[in-house]
Amino acid sequence: MLKKIKTDLGFISGRDAIHLDKVQHFIESLELIFEGVIDSDSCSIKQKSDWINYSLTFINVKSYSCTQIDDSIIEKDTESSFDCKTVKDGEYIDYVLSTYDYIYEIKAQKGHFVFTEELNDD
Numbered sequence: 001m002l003k004k005i006k007t008d009l010g011f012i013s014g015r016d017a018i019h020l021d022k023v024q025h026f027i028e029s030l031e032l033i034f035e036g037v038i039d040s041d042s043c044s045i046k047q048k049s050d051w052i053n054y055s056l057t058f059i060n061v062k063s064y065s066c067t068q069i070d071d072s073i074i075e076k077d078t079e080s081s082f083d084c085k086t087v088k089d090g091e092y093i094d095y096v097l098s099t100y101d102y103i104y105e106i107k108a109q110k111g112h113f114v115f116t117e118e119l120n121d122d
Contacts, residue, residue, distance in 0.1 A: 002085055009043035031061065037051040037054065054113055054116075061108045063107045081099075095108065
């Protein structure tokens with residue numbers, strides 16, 4: 001069962017919501033970093049800017065996979081563009097990140113967005 005994750009932008013939903021420019025996998029530090037822009041119209045907390053720059057870092061990554069969204073079997077189960085599965089082992093969280101073209105499934109201890117624009121607090 002997937003559940004949507006609330007961010008500083010609220011819930012992010014829609015295929016066009018998260019645009020991905022770069023993915024970096026740091027093997028020694030077990031970090032996975034995604035960078036790009038988010039369409040503010042896809043956020044539950046409305047923003048002044050149309051596009052919000054983001055960096056999403058996953059810490060202590062145990063595993064991850066990437067599938068084209070049209071070929072993904074998990075896409076139909078997503079609640080939003082950033083979801084998590086029910087935690088079973090307590091140490092790791094199963095995240096699901098849906099971008100325009102791909103779905104990433106990431107098992108990590110933590111995932112955290114950082115936004116570079118000043119955000120509305122609604």
